[in-house]
Every structure is written in structure tokens, then in C-alpha cells.
Amino acid sequence: MTATAAWAATAADAPIAPLTIERRALRPEDVDIAITHCGVCHSDLHTARNDWGRTTYPIVPGHEIVGIVRAVGSAVGRVRVGDRVAVGCMVDSCLACDACEDHQEQYCHKGMTGTYNSKDRQDGSPTYGGYSSGIVVRQEFVLTVPDALDMARAAPLLCAGITSYSPLKNWNVGPGSRVGVIGLGGLGHMGVKLAKGLGAEVTMITTSPAKGADAKALGADHVLISTDRDAMKGAARSFDFLLDTIPVPHELPPYLALLDRQGTLCLVGAIDMLPSFHSGLLLGGQKAVAGSGIGGIAETQEMLDFCAEKGILPDVEVIRMDEINHAYERMEKADVKYRFVIDMATIGG
Amino acid sequence: MTATAAWAATAADAPIAPLTIERRALRPEDVDIAITHCGVCHSDLHTARNDWGRTTYPIVPGHEIVGIVRAVGSAVGRVRVGDRVAVGCMVDSCLACDACEDHQEQYCHKGMTGTYNSKDRQDGSPTYGGYSSGIVVRQEFVLTVPDALDMARAAPLLCAGITSYSPLKNWNVGPGSRVGVIGLGGLGHMGVKLAKGLGAEVTMITTSPAKGADAKALGADHVLISTDRDAMKGAARSFDFLLDTIPVPHELPPYLALLDRQGTLCLVGAIDMLPSFHSGLLLGGQKAVAGSGIGGIAETQEMLDFCAEKGILPDVEVIRMDEINHAYERMEKADVKYRFVIDMATIGG
Structure with missing residues (x-):
């Protein structure tokens, strides 16, 4: 000892x-x-x-x-x-x-x-x-x-690095992938950098325009302000993969609407009870809600x-x-x- | 006219x-x-x-x-x-x-x-x-x-046929896949036949031993009685894909425990609000809950x-x-x- x-x-x-x-x-x-x-x-x-x-x-x-x-x-x-x-x-x-x-x-x-x-x-x-x-x-x-x-x-x-990297790899993110990273903290900022490094087109999805600007400085191609209803509506069905780094329980439906067919939203931040949502949001496009740990x-x-x-x-x-x-x-x-x-x-x- | x-x-x-x-x-x-x-x-x-x-x-x-x-x-x-x-x-x-x-x-x-x-x-x-x-x-x-x-x-x-077939194909079910079909009705019985036809090892997961016997007659390799706690515990982490044909809202945790790493549970029957569950059940193995429509x-x-x-x-x-x-x-x-x-x-x- x-x-x-x-x-x-x-x-x-x-x-x-x-x-x-x-x-x-x-x-x-x-x-x-x-x-x-x-x-x-x-x-x-x-x-x-x-x-x-x-x-x-x-x-x-x-x-x-x-x-x-x-x-x-x-x-x-x-x-x-x-x-x-x-x-x-x-x-x-x-x-x-x-x-x-x-x-x-x-x-x-x-x-x-x-x-x-x-x-x-x-x-x-x-x-x-x-x-x-x-x-x-x-x-x-x-x-x-x-x-x-x-x-x-x-x-x-x-x-933070491996927690973002493992799901990006498991869901085959690479050139041509349309990836949204939800939330810009320790995990989210690595999600942006790693998804970019893997060749994806990356959008930062955040409530905060200031964080959006920060994400662009980190390499994000686009910013989507999640409180902007018109912007969210315009972005419907435009993502193959969403890395959800929000660290607290939150409603999934607004984000599930952003997924294109066969898309996956992967939770890496919120380790908690998931709020109830309607299964039709998954059935209407072979979508999935997943999780990943380190x-x-x-x-x-x-x-x-x-x-x-x-x-x-x-x-x-x-x-x-x-x-x-x-x-x-x-x-x-x-x-x-x-x-x-x-x-x-x-x-x- | x-x-x-x-x-x-x-x-x-x-x-x-x-x-x-x-x-x-x-x-x-x-x-x-x-x-x-x-x-x-x-x-x-x-x-x-x-x-x-x-x-x-x-x-x-x-x-x-x-x-x-x-x-x-x-x-x-x-x-x-x-x-x-x-x-x-x-x-x-x-x-x-x-x-x-x-x-x-x-x-x-x-x-x-x-x-x-x-x-x-x-x-x-x-x-x-x-x-x-x-x-x-x-x-x-x-x-x-x-x-x-x-x-x-x-x-x-x-x-019933296409509703079972499409998710089996989308999640790459084939030889070597360990598939569980949850529920034996119109969808479930097609799920058993189609998954077998695709070359998978198929288990009928049902509350009813009688339905289990019926599923074997339809071609299922195994039966898992979902009310048998020991059997469910013994089957933990033993499935790659679960086709969930239960037509009403139901608790997902007992079934999520059956999924192996990177496994997916796909809802095709219950078009309704999903009961809340803990995200740790997904994070603890890169698991996914998905849905599919026809x-x-x-x-x-x-x-x-x-x-x-x-x-x-x-x-x-x-x-x-x-x-x-x-x-x-x-x-x-x-x-x-x-x-x-x-x-x-x-x-x-």
C-alpha cells in the first residue's frame, strides 16, 4: 500500500x-x-x-x-x-x-x-x-x-471523447451522413469535432444562438435553433443520426421529427426515465431511439x-x-x- | 361511376x-x-x-x-x-x-x-x-x-406479411440472427414464418404455453414464456432483434433485457403512447427501440x-x-x- x-x-x-x-x-x-x-x-x-x-x-x-x-x-x-x-x-x-x-x-x-x-x-x-x-x-x-x-x-x-465516438462508429457515421448533435457541452463539442472528423455533415442543434456560433467555430456546418419552430419544421426528416447529449430528461418528439427514414436518435447524456412518447413517431419511418455508454x-x-x-x-x-x-x-x-x-x-x- | x-x-x-x-x-x-x-x-x-x-x-x-x-x-x-x-x-x-x-x-x-x-x-x-x-x-x-x-x-x-417482413429486412435479419417474435397473432405468426424463411433462429415470446406450442408448429425453434421470471432471466442478452407485435401499450424493460449488445426491439403492433422507461436500459449495450410501418x-x-x-x-x-x-x-x-x-x-x- x-x-x-x-x-x-x-x-x-x-x-x-x-x-x-x-x-x-x-x-x-x-x-x-x-x-x-x-x-x-x-x-x-x-x-x-x-x-x-x-x-x-x-x-x-x-x-x-x-x-x-x-x-x-x-x-x-x-x-x-x-x-x-x-x-x-x-x-x-x-x-x-x-x-x-x-x-x-x-x-x-x-x-x-x-x-x-x-x-x-x-x-x-x-x-x-x-x-x-x-x-x-x-x-x-x-x-x-x-x-x-x-x-x-x-x-x-x-x-467525453469515447462516449461520442462509439455511437458515431456503431451507427456508421461517415462521409454523406447528416448528423445532428443536440446540445453543446463537454459531450456535444466532442460530438461536433468527431462527426466532422469522420466526414459527416454536422449540424449543432441548440436552444442558444450563441452556442450555435460557438459550434460553427468548432467545425459545425450548420446550426439549428431548437426553439425556432419554423426552423425545426423546415429541418424535418433531414438527419440520419442525432447524437443527443442533453444531460437531463427531455421530450423526444421534436427531435424524432428531425430524423429521416431509418434514422436513429442516440441518447448519451440523459441517464434517467425517458418521458413517454407516441410509438407512431418511430413507426412512421423505421426510426429508432437508442443509447450508448462510453x-x-x-x-x-x-x-x-x-x-x-x-x-x-x-x-x-x-x-x-x-x-x-x-x-x-x-x-x-x-x-x-x-x-x-x-x-x-x-x-x- | x-x-x-x-x-x-x-x-x-x-x-x-x-x-x-x-x-x-x-x-x-x-x-x-x-x-x-x-x-x-x-x-x-x-x-x-x-x-x-x-x-x-x-x-x-x-x-x-x-x-x-x-x-x-x-x-x-x-x-x-x-x-x-x-x-x-x-x-x-x-x-x-x-x-x-x-x-x-x-x-x-x-x-x-x-x-x-x-x-x-x-x-x-x-x-x-x-x-x-x-x-x-x-x-x-x-x-x-x-x-x-x-x-x-x-x-x-x-x-400482416409486409409489416413483419420490412423490419426483418431493414435490421438485416438472416442466417445467424437470433430473433424473438413477441406475441402470436396475425403479425406474430407471420414474423415467425418470415424470420425462419430468412434463415434466422427464431424464438416465440409469449405469455401462453399453448401459443408457444402453436408457434413451434409454425416453425419457431424455441419458446420463451414471458411470465416465467427464471426463463426470462436465463434469456437475458440472447437476442439480436425482437419483433414486438403486441397490439397494446406495454412495458418494454422486460424485453429490452433480452436484447444483446447492439440489439433492436422493433414495435409493429402498439400504435400508442409508449410507457416511460429508463434510458439506462438502452445505454447499457447500445440498444435501440424502433418502429416500423408496413x-x-x-x-x-x-x-x-x-x-x-x-x-x-x-x-x-x-x-x-x-x-x-x-x-x-x-x-x-x-x-x-x-x-x-x-x-x-x-x-x-
């Missing part, structure tokens, strides 16, 4: 504050990573505050982790000391079920082990996330960060390599560790373009 | 009874069909009784129509007098929008013209369905019935040809025209295997 500097929440109403945690001694297949940067995801905030009622305290958030390998277990062959590496939303899975064998560990039949607020599969110890100077992760869940990617900016790829490890590596090749990186605001509580306040007001990333050199301790 | 024998409902609480209607004089592109048989669809009953609140009386139901061409307009080249032909749920569309140009006239942007309870696009006259000795339909909406298909048994292919004319012809090639026909109970009200009563009790077909030689008048 190694005493490690971290920042944690100790109760639902407690701020994120310094806490020394224990990281496990290296097992043969473990990689010990000195964390250089950690992205700040909305899930961090929700979990820290127990918004989903499943938090075990103390909680060290952070699952958009990049860093440098500082030690490896005796059986590690995948990475070496000094390598630029990354860890996303999961640190283990059964590695034996159909989903794991298909490299979709996020859908492990026995449940993936989350990077935080989960339990180690071997000794039951709590998992602690990336608001920390270091993390120990088995090699199968360690990604390689291509040299072309800036470490600070690469961090949000590990959650991506498998192999696909995450593919996404990192794709971003390196295409020069795609999140837009981030780098903060000091002690600015995290203020960052949460700003996130609640959607006052961030588009992801906070903690510079872990500032963790102190 | 030609006075034509038909049976119609004249009010929501009136039985189906004889009524002479006027069929239009042939336009150049029209085909005049002597109806030999007409299938009895649940939509007929719902429309006759105004269950959906959109019925204009008098209503002549029937959109599973087969017959013989007895006259053609001057511009008709597609069929000849004496041909075995069929008409399904639609008799016209704009033929100019993207959907029509893609041969998906059922999703016409301007709305297809229904075979009954609709208005002719040219003169606004009401459309009357197949509970009639004859019908006049523009040639683009007339199908050819292959010689290998029995006329009486072919009738339900025009709605099929285009070209696809309907493809389905008829496929059924002829594979020897696939609905199981029907042929009735006399004057048995229609009793047939409706039996349909309400699901007392039919699996479709009533009216022998139009019995229409009288």
Missing part, C-alpha cells in the same frame, strides 16, 4: 478537499501511473454530491486520466516506465463474458469496475479516481496516448489514435486542483468551454 | 352490413380489380368502431386485398386483364418526395392515401376498402400475386415473391362475408389462427 495525495468528497454536502488515500501495492499485471492531468466530468459532480444515491464516501472523482507510467508489475508487457498513458471510466471487468471477449468491457455481464465509487474485483477495496497524484490500474485498462496529442487536452477524450478499451484506443491522426482535441480550461469546487459551481451554470482539466502538478501534499 | 357491392359500418356502434358504394370510372392509369378475397386486420375493427377517433362514415374496411384484373385504363402497362393481383394498405401517394422516390411510399412526406378511410388525391372522394366485390386502384399501387401463392392465403401478406410497394412485391419462393403463407380461416361481425367478436377474444379471410364470392348483392 502506498499513501497517495488525493482530493475527495467525504459527504454529499462537503467540498472536494485534500485527503491521503492508499493505493494498492503492484500486482503482477498492474501499472502505476503518475497522473499529470484529470478531466472534470459532470458525473464527478453528481457522484461527489450523491445525486444518484449510490455514492460511498470518501469519494475521489475523476475518470479522464492521463499520466506517465512510473512503475509496472512483473507481468506487464503492454506499457513501459515513461510511457504516456491514460485511464478512462473503468479499471477492470470480468474479461471472460461475451461482451468482454468482444472488447466491449463497458457492457461486461458481471458489471465493469468503475474508476471510482466501485470495488476492486480482487480485494473489495474502494476504487479512487483521478483527482490524485497517482493511480494503479491493471494493464488491460491502460490506454496509450499518441505522441501527437497534448496531455492536458487529451484527458477529456477518455470519457466504449470498450480497444475502441477507446482506436479513438485516441483517430484523434491523433486527425488533430482532434477537446477545448479545455486547465485549472489548479484547489479550484475544483469553484469549477463545479461554474459547471452547474454551464460556464465552461468545454471541459475543465486539472493540472495535477498543483495537487500539493 | 360504378355501383359496387360492399359491406360497411355506418356508425361506431353499427355492425358491418351491406351497402352499395360508387367506384370511380377508370382513369388512364387505373386498374379495376374483381376482389376474390380480403383479409381481416385488427385495424379494420378499430376503424369501423372509430377507436382511433378518425373514422369518416360510412367506412368499408379491408386492406389485405387479392383479386383478378377485370379492366384497365388506357395508360396501364403494368398488369393485364386476368392477372392475379393484390392491394395493400395504401392506394396512392405523392410519388415525388424523397420517400416515394426511394420506394417507401408508406412514409410519403405528404401522407399516403389509405385504402380506406382516406381521400382520393384527385377528386377528394372517400376511399373504400376491400370488403367489396371490386376496387379501382392506380397501377403503381397494384401488386402481382405469384402463381405459386394460393389467393385466399395470400391476402394477409398485404398487411412497407413500400417494391418491398411488398419482393415479399410476395419471397413467400412464393419459400412456400410461406399465412394460416387463415376463410369466412363468408356475412360472418364478419362474428369474426370481429372472435378477434377481440384472440380466437383466430391467425387471420380471417373473407371469400368475396359470398358478398351477394
Whole structure:
């Protein structure tokens, strides 16, 4: 066990504050990573505050982790000391079920082990996330960060990036695809960049003209203001795929009307009860409502390599560790373009 | 105008009874069909009784129509007098929008013209369905019935058949596909036969062990009793595609749990508000809830040809025209295997 500097929440109403945690001694297949940067995801905030009622305290958030390998277990062959590496939303899975064998560990039949607020599969110890100077992760869940990617900016790829990339790939988005990205936050801004990178024609669908302009600066071809009834009517049946990044429950019918025949709306933001809607909106065009959750490890590596090749990186605001509580306040007001990333050199301790 | 024998409902609480209607004089592109048989669809009953609140009386139901061409307009080249032909749920569309140009006239942007309870696009006259000795339909909406298909048994292919076939094709069901058909009625029994014909491994999912046995007789490989919790749990994640033919609103979560990753549940029966469910059931495996409505004319012809090639026909109970009200009563009790077909030689008048 190694005493490690971290920042944690100790109760639902407690701020994120310094806490020394224990990281496990290296097992043969473990990689010990000195964390250089950690992205700040909305899930961090929700979990820290127990918004989903499943938090075990103390909680060290952070699952958009990049860093440098500082030690490896005796059986590690995948990475070496000094390598630029990354860890996303999961640190283990059964590695034996159909989903794991298909490299979709996020859908492990026995449940993936989350990077935080989960339990180690071997000794039951709590998992602690990336608001920390270091993390120990088995090699199968360690990604390689291509040299072309800036470490600070690469961090949000590990959650926001892969969460957008996996559905775009699964629903065959490419040249000729008419893609709408609904909502411009951490996920939405990656959705725009990745869909463009895949060759699609991309429309930002937002309530806010200002966000529309921002999306164009990010590469969106068009903007559709969802509160503009005439514009929405004019855009009926004009999309093959909608990446719906709205983080709260919302009415689907206005968006389903935008889908052309055989189109799919994929939810990636709202993990909640879906409001009831009329099935005729699906039957009238072989349309589908789908969902997608992060991506498998192999696909995450593919996404990192794709971003390196295409020069795609999140837009981030780098903060000091002690600015995290203020960052949460700003996130609640959607006052961030588009992801906070903690510079872990500032963790102190 | 030609006075034509038909049976119609004249009010929501009136039985189906004889009524002479006027069929239009042939336009150049029209085909005049002597109806030999007409299938009895649940939509007929719902429309006759105004269950959906959109019925204009008098209503002549029937959109599973087969017959013989007895006259053609001057511009008709597609069929000849004496041909075995069929008409399904639609008799016209704009033929100019993207959907029509893609041969998906059922999703016409301007709305297809229904075979009954609709208005002719040219003169606004009401459309009357197949509970009639004859019908006049523009040639683009007339199908050819292959010689290998029995006329009486072919009738339900025009709605129940294509409604099952189109989604199976759209979601690429074929050899290796693990398909579940939910519900064994007119649609479900065609779903079993067509999915088997396409080479899939087919499971009937039903509340009723008796229906399960019937489905096996129809060709289903397996039966899953949806009220058997252990069986449902054991079948988790074991389907690629679910054809959901349940005709009323129902809870989706038990069925979504049956889908494997990237699987789709397609609604074809319940045209109603979908009960709310948790999006996590979709996100946890890139699953989708979709819908599908009948099929285009070209696809309907493809389905008829496929059924002829594979020897696939609905199981029907042929009735006399004057048995229609009793047939409706039996349909309400699901007392039919699996479709009533009216022998139009019995229409009288």
C-alpha cells in the first residue's frame, strides 16, 4: 500500500478537499501511473454530491486520466516506465463474458469496475479516481496516448471523447451522413469535432444562438435553433443520426421529427426515465431511439489514435486542483468551454 | 361511376352490413380489380368502431386485398386483364418526395392515401376498402400475386406479411440472427414464418404455453414464456432483434433485457403512447427501440415473391362475408389462427 495525495468528497454536502488515500501495492499485471492531468466530468459532480444515491464516501472523482507510467508489475508487457498513458471510466471487468471477449468491457455481464465509487474485483477495496497524484490500474485498462496529442487536452477524450465516438462508429457515421448533435457541452463539442472528423455533415442543434456560433467555430456546418419552430419544421426528416447529449430528461418528439427514414436518435447524456412518447413517431419511418455508454478499451484506443491522426482535441480550461469546487459551481451554470482539466502538478501534499 | 357491392359500418356502434358504394370510372392509369378475397386486420375493427377517433362514415374496411384484373385504363402497362393481383394498405401517394422516390411510399412526406378511410388525391372522394366485390386502384399501387401463392392465403401478406417482413429486412435479419417474435397473432405468426424463411433462429415470446406450442408448429425453434421470471432471466442478452407485435401499450424493460449488445426491439403492433422507461436500459449495450410501418410497394412485391419462393403463407380461416361481425367478436377474444379471410364470392348483392 502506498499513501497517495488525493482530493475527495467525504459527504454529499462537503467540498472536494485534500485527503491521503492508499493505493494498492503492484500486482503482477498492474501499472502505476503518475497522473499529470484529470478531466472534470459532470458525473464527478453528481457522484461527489450523491445525486444518484449510490455514492460511498470518501469519494475521489475523476475518470479522464492521463499520466506517465512510473512503475509496472512483473507481468506487464503492454506499457513501459515513461510511457504516456491514460485511464478512462473503468479499471477492470470480468474479461471472460461475451461482451468482454468482444472488447466491449463497458457492457461486461458481471458489471465493469468503475474508476471510482466501485470495488476492486480482487480485494473489495474502494476504487479512487483521478483527482490524485497517482493511480494503479491493471494493464488491460491502460490506454496509450499518441505522441501527437497534448496531455492536458487529451484527458477529456477518455470519457467525453469515447462516449461520442462509439455511437458515431456503431451507427456508421461517415462521409454523406447528416448528423445532428443536440446540445453543446463537454459531450456535444466532442460530438461536433468527431462527426466532422469522420466526414459527416454536422449540424449543432441548440436552444442558444450563441452556442450555435460557438459550434460553427468548432467545425459545425450548420446550426439549428431548437426553439425556432419554423426552423425545426423546415429541418424535418433531414438527419440520419442525432447524437443527443442533453444531460437531463427531455421530450423526444421534436427531435424524432428531425430524423429521416431509418434514422436513429442516440441518447448519451440523459441517464434517467425517458418521458413517454407516441410509438407512431418511430413507426412512421423505421426510426429508432437508442443509447450508448462510453466504449470498450480497444475502441477507446482506436479513438485516441483517430484523434491523433486527425488533430482532434477537446477545448479545455486547465485549472489548479484547489479550484475544483469553484469549477463545479461554474459547471452547474454551464460556464465552461468545454471541459475543465486539472493540472495535477498543483495537487500539493 | 360504378355501383359496387360492399359491406360497411355506418356508425361506431353499427355492425358491418351491406351497402352499395360508387367506384370511380377508370382513369388512364387505373386498374379495376374483381376482389376474390380480403383479409381481416385488427385495424379494420378499430376503424369501423372509430377507436382511433378518425373514422369518416360510412367506412368499408379491408386492406389485405387479392383479386383478378377485370379492366384497365388506357395508360396501364403494368398488369393485364386476368392477372392475379393484390392491394395493400395504401392506394396512392405523392410519388415525388424523397420517400416515394426511394420506394417507401408508406412514409410519403405528404401522407399516403389509405385504402380506406382516406381521400382520393384527385377528386377528394372517400376511399373504400376491400370488403367489396371490386376496387379501382392506380397501377403503381397494384401488386402481382405469384402463381405459386394460393389467393385466399395470400391476402394477409398485404398487411400482416409486409409489416413483419420490412423490419426483418431493414435490421438485416438472416442466417445467424437470433430473433424473438413477441406475441402470436396475425403479425406474430407471420414474423415467425418470415424470420425462419430468412434463415434466422427464431424464438416465440409469449405469455401462453399453448401459443408457444402453436408457434413451434409454425416453425419457431424455441419458446420463451414471458411470465416465467427464471426463463426470462436465463434469456437475458440472447437476442439480436425482437419483433414486438403486441397490439397494446406495454412495458418494454422486460424485453429490452433480452436484447444483446447492439440489439433492436422493433414495435409493429402498439400504435400508442409508449410507457416511460429508463434510458439506462438502452445505454447499457447500445440498444435501440424502433418502429416500423408496413412497407413500400417494391418491398411488398419482393415479399410476395419471397413467400412464393419459400412456400410461406399465412394460416387463415376463410369466412363468408356475412360472418364478419362474428369474426370481429372472435378477434377481440384472440380466437383466430391467425387471420380471417373473407371469400368475396359470398358478398351477394
